[in-house]
Amino acid sequence: MLEKSLLLSERLSRLLVWTGGVLIIGSALLVTVEVALRKILNVSIGGADELSGYAFGVATTLGFSFALFERAHIRVDALFPFFPAWLRTLCNFLGLVLLVGFAGVVTTMAWSLVADTLEHGSRSITPLRTPLALPQIPWLFGWMFFVFCGALLGLVALMRLMRGDGAGANLLIGVKSVEEQIEDEAV
Amino acid sequence: ADKPVTVKAVGTWGSLTNYQKHEGPFWNDHINAATGGQIVGEIRPQTELGLKGFEIMRLVKNGVFDYAFGLPGYVAAENAVFEGADLSSLTQDIETQRKVAEAYFPTLEKAFADIYNAKLLQLYPFPSQTLWCNGEVNGLDDLDGKKIRVYATTLGDFVEGVGGTSVTVPFAEVIPALEKGVVDCGITGTMSAYKAKWHQVATHAYTLRVGWGLAFGAMNMDKWNSMSPEQQAMLKRELDALTDAMWAETATEDEVAISCITGGACEIGEPGAMTLVAPSEADLKRRDQVANDVVLARWAERCGEDCARNWNETVGSILGMKAEAK
Amino acid sequence: MLVKTLLILIALIALAVPVAASLGWLGLTLQYLESPMPLHRALGDMVWQTGTDFLLVAIPMFVLLGEILLRAGITERMYEGIVRWVGWLPGGLMHSNIGSSALFAATSGSSVATAATIGTVAVPQIEKRGYNEPLFLGTIAAGGTLGILIPPSINLILYGLLTDTSVPELYLAGFIPGFLLASLFMGTVVILCLMRRGWGGEAIRTDWGARLAALPALIPPIGIFLVVVGSIYAGLATPTEAASLGVVAAMILAARNGKLTLTMLRHAVEGTMRTTSMIMLIILAAVFLNFVLSVIGLTTALTDFVSGLGLTPFQTMLLIIAVLVVLGCFMETLSMLLTTAPIITPIVIALGYDPVWFGILLMVLLETALITPPIGINLYVVQGIRGRGEIVDVMKGAAPFVITMFAMIALLLAFPQLALWLPSLVY
Numbered sequence: 001m002l003e004k005s006l007l008l009s010e011r012l013s014r015l016l017v018w019t020g021g022v023l024i025i026g027s028a029l030l031v032t033v034e035v036a037l038r039k040i041l042n043v044s045i046g047g048a049d050e051l052s053g054y055a056f057g058v059a060t061t062l063g064f065s066f067a068l069f070e071r072a073h074i075r076v077d078a079l080f081p082f083f084p085a086w087l088r089t090l091c092n093f094l095g096l097v098l099l100v101g102f103a104g105v106v107t108t109m110a111w112s113l114v115a116d117t118l119e120h121g122s123r124s125i126t127p128l129r130t131p132l133a134l135p136q137i138p139w140l141f142g143w144m145f146f147v148f149c150g151a152l153l154g155l156v157a158l159m160r161l162m163r164g165d166g167a168g169a170n171l172l173i174g175v176k177s178v179e180e181q182i183e184d185e186a187v
Numbered sequence: 188a189d190k191p192v193t194v195k196a197v198g199t200w201g202s203l204t205n206y207q208k209h210e211g212p213f214w215n216d217h218i219n220a221a222t223g224g225q226i227v228g229e230i231r232p233q234t235e236l237g238l239k240g241f242e243i244m245r246l247v248k249n250g251v252f253d254y255a256f257g258l259p260g261y262v263a264a265e266n267a268v269f270e271g272a273d274l275s276s277l278t279q280d281i282e283t284q285r286k287v288a289e290a291y292f293p294t295l296e297k298a299f300a301d302i303y304n305a306k307l308l309q310l311y312p313f314p315s316q317t318l319w320c321n322g323e324v325n326g327l328d329d330l331d332g333k334k335i336r337v338y339a340t341t342l343g344d345f346v347e348g349v350g351g352t353s354v355t356v357p358f359a360e361v362i363p364a365l366e367k368g369v370v371d372c373g374i375t376g377t378m379s380a381y382k383a384k385w386h387q388v389a390t391h392a393y394t395l396r397v398g399w400g401l402a403f404g405a406m407n408m409d410k411w412n413s414m415s416p417e418q419q420a421m422l423k424r425e426l427d428a429l430t431d432a433m434w435a436e437t438a439t440e441d442e443v444a445i446s447c448i449t450g451g452a453c454e455i456g457e458p459g460a461m462t463l464v465a466p467s468e469a470d471l472k473r474r475d476q477v478a479n480d481v482v483l484a485r486w487a488e489r490c491g492e493d494c495a496r497n498w499n500e501t502v503g504s505i506l507g508m509k510a511e512a513k
Numbered sequence: 514m515l516v517k518t519l520l521i522l523i524a525l526i527a528l529a530v531p532v533a534a535s536l537g538w539l540g541l542t543l544q545y546l547e548s549p550m551p552l553h554r555a556l557g558d559m560v561w562q563t564g565t566d567f568l569l570v571a572i573p574m575f576v577l578l579g580e581i582l583l584r585a586g587i588t589e590r591m592y593e594g595i596v597r598w599v600g601w602l603p604g605g606l607m608h609s610n611i612g613s614s615a616l617f618a619a620t621s622g623s624s625v626a627t628a629a630t631i632g633t634v635a636v637p638q639i640e641k642r643g644y645n646e647p648l649f650l651g652t653i654a655a656g657g658t659l660g661i662l663i664p665p666s667i668n669l670i671l672y673g674l675l676t677d678t679s680v681p682e683l684y685l686a687g688f689i690p691g692f693l694l695a696s697l698f699m700g701t702v703v704i705l706c707l708m709r710r711g712w713g714g715e716a717i718r719t720d721w722g723a724r725l726a727a728l729p730a731l732i733p734p735i736g737i738f739l740v741v742v743g744s745i746y747a748g749l750a751t752p753t754e755a756a757s758l759g760v761v762a763a764m765i766l767a768a769r770n771g772k773l774t775l776t777m778l779r780h781a782v783e784g785t786m787r788t789t790s791m792i793m794l795i796i797l798a799a800v801f802l803n804f805v806l807s808v809i810g811l812t813t814a815l816t817d818f819v820s821g822l823g824l825t826p827f828q829t830m831l832l833i834i835a836v837l838v839v840l841g842c843f844m845e846t847l848s849m850l851l852t853t854a855p856i857i858t859p860i861v862i863a864l865g866y867d868p869v870w871f872g873i874l875l876m877v878l879l880e881t882a883l884i885t886p887p888i889g890i891n892l893y894v895v896q897g898i899r900g901r902g903e904i905v906d907v908m909k910g911a912a913p914f915v916i917t918m919f920a921m922i923a924l925l926l927a928f929p930q931l932a933l934w935l936p937s938l939v940y
């Protein structure tokens with residue numbers, strides 16, 4: 001059940017990353033059109049910079065969970081190889097708990113920001129007057145999904161560990177091993 | 188005796204006079220001495236803290252800071268009412284601008300209380316916002332068809348009202364943008380323009396006042412209520428004196444900056460060599476029309492009927508203007 | 514307070530807690546210990562404001578530009594082309610790493626993006642020719658840092674903003690030191706490879722025919738260079754906008770090569786977002802940490818300490834440099850710039866130093882910070898691309914270039930004209 005949710009979440013995180021990619025490429029095209037129109041017709045779409053800022057912010061948070069599954073959030077593993085196995089396992093869980101915990105604090109605060117935005121119907125103070133809820137809701141979703149995936153990942157890893165499947169747990173939250181990486185590249 | 192109060196404050200830009208001469212010394216030193224240790228403070232500029240200014244009042248509301256200096260125009264995301272005392276191009280001299288600020292104070296006071304749970308205690312200006320152009324500009328008509336960098340909705344309204352194209356470029360990118368003609372003109376304060384050396388990339392200073400960078404000082408309401416009436420009175424008295432000093436300072440600073448940037452007398456640094464273009468009578472007439480038809484009309488639209496009516500009764504009666512959605 | 518801060522950070526890092534979480538929890542812990550105010554409540558607003566800052570949009574754009582050029586095979590051909598020109602030097606491909614970085618730096622405003630792009634092309638080459646792996650990785654990490662010294666540069670723009678210094682002057686001032694530093698990096702490689710014969714890998718033989726034949730491979734990147742930098746100087750776009758133009762130009766080039774497929778874009782996007790999200794989470798945590806450090810007065814305490822010592826201007830400058838080098842070990846560069854520039858620059862100007870010159874010196878110090886452990890973003894980027902082995906390898910390999918950067922700092926101190934001559938011709 002949990003394992004299956006994990007698989008689904010992982011697939012969703014990939015979809016989110018592609019969405020983020022569409023936003024980034026879309027921004028690049030929008031800015032290019034803005035630059036061209038400004039030069040050729042002397043008109044401005046207005047706010048291409050602002051919109052690409054939102055796209056960037058949203059894409060970034062949508063990518064957090066993908067980076068988590070890929071174990072791309074950097075850890076300095078200088079002392080790691082010298083630790084005994086139990087300490088390494090402990091560190092893996094500690095690292096995940098702290099990462100998700102910090103994201104949790106941010107998410108709570110981001111939630112209150114978005115709640116205020118909705119309450120006041122806040123708009124950006126630029127000529128575009130963007131209703132801020134539009135970019136902030138998907139942005140908040142990125143944070144929430146990141147926390148959700150982190151918690152799920154921790155639970156599944158814990159379950160595998162209790163089943164005696166240390167290697168399986170490591171596969172989820174450990175530092176990437178050489179073999180896994182080579183496998184990644186082959187795919 | 189009352190328990191001494193400690194106030195944690197956040198200021199505006201650390202590189203500008205308002206912070207260096209007024210906001211900073213007031214909270215870091217003056218208030219302690221003036222109240223015999225009854226009120227002590229500590230302040231850092233938003234620039235040092237890595238803040239952008241738009242979030243300042245939410246931080247006061249959430250209790251991250253007790254007191255904040257900032258720009259109502261920057262916190263206008265929650266409500267267009269905050270724009271009302273600094274709408275583009277309406278006032279051309281600082282005396283009138285002070286009257287406008289005072290007339291609008293009760294409106295803003297209520298908005299700060301309702302939206303940010305904060306006590307508004309000060310309104311003061313930054314040096315006036317004018318146009319800095321790379322290329323010849325001899326009057327308002329020359330702005331037609333020009334690409335002009337703006338940073339706020341009301342400035343965009345003004346630029347579009349005079350037939351220009353409003354472009355949003357971050358402050359950090361204005362210099363290369365002006366130098367290379369990505370934009371023809373940029374809007375910023377006189378002293379900021381001089382200090383950021385815009386004269387190295389722009390040729391004409393067109394001194395129609397398109398804004399004042401009106402700023403506020405406000406305190407978290409719970410903090411304010413936690414003070415004794417004597418402490419509140421003391422703080423109010425000292426802040427009023429600070430406000431007066433800031434209005435006086437800005438009045439002279441505007442002239443100093445314009446003189447410096449256009450190659451006049453300059454005691455604060457190397458003079459620039461921009462051509463000074465003052466707005467003509469005809470320019471001011473045309474400005475009246477743009478202000479009425481575009482700047483005020485659009486603002487009335489986004490602010491709502493009650494908000495516009497209130498403005499007409501307060502600021503409008505001083506300026507002899509009327510905000511009406513078209 | 515300083516000692517406490519360092520101890521907490523070192524402990525978190527040593528336990529292999531993710532860097533972003535280490536910085537974030539350090540901030541939260543210091544807030545709990547030192548501040549009466551609920552600073553964490555600023556997190557939502559700070560993360561939103563910084564996370565959507567248009568100036569940072571250049572980061573994913575330059576990474577994506579790199580990914581597309583890479584997957585269209587364009588970077589690899591450019592790299593091979595540069596190999597034919599500089600590969601004969603002792604150290605072979607490592608010079609190509611540095612040369613390509615310098616060239617790419619002239620189109621990219623970000624050191625992270627420069628390291629990511631050149632790294633992606635260069636890393637697969639390690640095994641092919643038997644280089645000393647750490648040193649090879651070090652050339653990429655160090656070469657990548659040139660991204661912020663050679664204009665365009667996001668960091669120079671920010672420095673100009675924070676200290677009221679003219680950005681065009683700063684851009685001009687960065688040219689000579691940038692290319693000089695690239696040459697010094699190459700010199701470092703030559704010296705190391707002459708000292709240790711095994712480090713330089715197989716010798717690369719080539720001739721003039723091959724060199725000339727390689728020239729067409731340089732045309733596409735030069736085209737991108739013309740779009741990204743040319744559009745700025747032709748008055749078409751701001752430096753941040755230019756990054757987006759670069760992405761579009763790269764897509765057009767890839768399309769011409771018949772490589773612009775959905776699958777290719779999907780892979781490019783996955784790579785881009787993995788890097789961007791990882792870096793941004795660290796930047797966001799670092800921005801919060803700096804906020805806490807400023808509020809609790811740690812930053813000011815440091816400055817007061819420096820100015821209270823009563824040293825000569827030159828001694829003070831050396832002390833400032835020493836402090837920045839130490840800070841650079843532990844801080845992410847963007848936050849380091851944002852916190853230190855507004856505080857230190859006034860001191861430096863009061864001592865009689867030129868703010869443009871100091872801007873360039875500060876860039877070199879930031880470059881140092883990018884490759885000094887434990888917090889060095891370029892180290893992470895290179896390790897991220899390499900994706901195997903331990904990060905200690907990258908740290909070891911980057912170490913010699915830290916020394917080279919110290920030499921560059923000494924040169925800037927001895928000959929301020931290196932930075933100031935070019936702007937003096939214009940302004």
Ligand code: NA
Nearest residue numbers: 618621660663
């Ligand atoms: Na660069």
Ligand code: NA
Nearest residue numbers: 841882885888
């Ligand atoms: Na470092």
